[in-house]
Amino acid sequence: MKIALVFGTRPEAIKMFPVVHALRRHLGVDTRVIVTAQHRGLLDQVLEIAGIVPDVDLDVMTPNQTLDGLTAKLIVELGHAFDAEKPDRILVHGDTLTTMVASLAAYYRKIPVGHVEAGLRSGDIHHPWPEEVNRRVVACIADMNFAPTQAAADALLREGRDPATIHITGNTVIDALLATRDRVRTEPGLAAGLDPLAQRFAGRRIVAVTSHRRENFGGGMEAIARSIADIAARPDVAVIFPVHPNPHVRPVMDAVLGGLPNVAMIDPLDYPHFVRLMDMSHLVLTDSGGVQEEAPSLGKPVLVMRETTERPEGIAAGTAKLVGTDRTKIVREVLALLDNPAAYDAMARAHNPFGDGRAAQRIAAIVAGE
Numbered sequence: 001m002k003i004a005l006v007f008g009t010r011p012e013a014i015k016m017f018p019v020v021h022a023l024r025r026h027l028g029v030d031t032r033v034i035v036t037a038q039h040r041g042l043l044d045q046v047l048e049i050a051g052i053v054p055d056v057d058l059d060v061m062t063p064n065q066t067l068d069g070l071t072a073k074l075i076v077e078l079g080h081a082f083d084a085e086k087p088d089r090i091l092v093h094g095d096t097l098t099t100m101v102a103s104l105a106a107y108y109r110k111i112p113v114g115h116v117e118a119g120l121r122s123g124d125i126h127h128p129w130p131e132e133v134n135r136r137v138v139a140c141i142a143d144m145n146f147a148p149t150q151a152a153a154d155a156l157l158r159e160g161r162d163p164a165t166i167h168i169t170g171n172t173v174i175d176a177l178l179a180t181r182d183r184v185r186t187e188p189g190l191a192a193g194l195d196p197l198a199q200r201f202a203g204r205r206i207v208a209v210t211s212h213r214r215e216n217f218g219g220g221m222e223a224i225a226r227s228i229a230d231i232a233a234r235p236d237v238a239v240i241f242p243v244h245p246n247p248h249v250r251p252v253m254d255a256v257l258g259g260l261p262n263v264a265m266i267d268p269l270d271y272p273h274f275v276r277l278m279d280m281s282h283l284v285l286t287d288s289g290g291v292q293e294e295a296p297s298l299g300k301p302v303l304v305m306r307e308t309t310e311r312p313e314g315i316a317a318g319t320a321k322l323v324g325t326d327r328t329k330i331v332r333e334v335l336a337l338l339d340n341p342a343a344y345d346a347m348a349r350a351h352n353p354f355g356d357g358r359a360a361q362r363i364a365a366i367v368a369g370e
Ligand SMILES: CC(=O)N[C@@H]1[C@@H](OP(=O)(O)OP(=O)(O)OC[C@H]2O[C@@H](n3ccc(=O)[nH]c3=O)[C@H](O)[C@@H]2O)O[C@H](CO)[C@@H](O)[C@@H]1O
Pocket: 009, 010, 011, 012, 014, 015, 093, 094, 095, 096, 099, 117, 120, 128, 131, 173, 210, 212, 242, 267, 268, 269, 270, 271, 272, 274, 275, 287, 288, 289, 290, 291, 294
C-alpha cells in the first residue's frame, strides 16, 4: 500500500512528521512525502529536525504569492505529482491551501483522502480566512477524518459526515511537542540558541508572542504591536517575539517595537527552540492555531489574539482565553495574569484537551488497515 503525505507549511510539517514516523513503522506501507513548500524556509527547518527528506518537493513558494496564484499552481503541480506517484491514498493536514488543493487533485483522480486534524470549525468563513473554507472543502472529499477531539467529531457529524469515516485520535501536535520537549531535555544543545536571551532577560517574566493571521493584517497587527509596547513598559517583563516572515507582519512590528530594550524580535525559531521558548515563558500571547494546543500542554496560559477560535477545548478548560486584537483588552488580560497570582494559577495548569501524544500511532494503524 502506497500512502502519500502531502504538506506545505511549518505547522503542517510539525503535525505530520509524527505520522510519517509512525507509518514508516508499518512494513506493509510504502510511505511517501510530497511537500509543496508553500512556506519554504520554515518548512525546511522542520524537515531537517524531523529527519525527513521529501520524495517530491514542488518548491512552489514565490514572494508575495496570492491565494489564487498559489491555488492555480498547486492544482496542476500536485496533479502531476499524483500521476507520477500513483498513491493508494493521500493524507493531508489541517486547513492550508496545500491541504485543500491536494484533496481536490486527489478527488479528480479518485484517490482516497485522509484528513488529519479534521472537524475544526469556527463557524465563520471569514475567521480564520481562508482556512475555515479550506477545511470544509476537504470534509466533502475525505473518507477518513482524524478528528483531534470529540468537539471536532461532533462538528463533522453536524455537517452530515458518515460516522464510519470519523476517528477521534487526539491532535498529533501533542505527539510532536512531547517528543521534541523530551529531545531538548536530553540534548540541550538543540535549543542553545536561546541561551543569550535567557541570560539577557534573567529575572524578568517572559511573554512569548507570535502573530501572523491574515485576518489580523492591517489594523489588527498595529493594535497588537502597540499592546506589546505597553506590556514591555513593565520593568519586570520581557517580550520574546519570533516574527513570522510574512511581509505584512515584520514592518509593522519594527516600526512600533524596534529599539525597545526588553522586546526581542527574532527570526522564526526552529521547533526545538520554540518549544523551549514556550517552556521558559510565563505566558504566551498568540494568534496561532497550533500554539493554542501546545501552550496548555506545557502548563502555560495562552491569550489568543483572535475574535473566534476553532479550538474551543482550551477555552472550555480555562487554559486559553480569547482577547481579540483590541489593544486595551490585550494589555488588561496580560497584566491580570502578571499581577494576580490566583488568576494566573487558574490558567497555568498542564492540560491536554487536545491529545495524549499517541495520535500519530492511532492514525497510522487505521490507515494501514490494522
Ligand atoms: C487557522 C489556523 O489556526 N490554522 C492553523 C495553522 O497553523 P498555525 O496557526 O499553528 O501556524 P503557525 O503559528 O505558523 O505554526 C505554529 C507551529 O509552529 C511552531 N512555531 C511557531 C513559531 C516559531 O518561531 N517556531 C515554531 O516552530 C509552533 O510551535 C506551532 O507548532 O495551519 C495549520 C496547518 O494546517 C493548522 O493545523 C492550524 O489550524
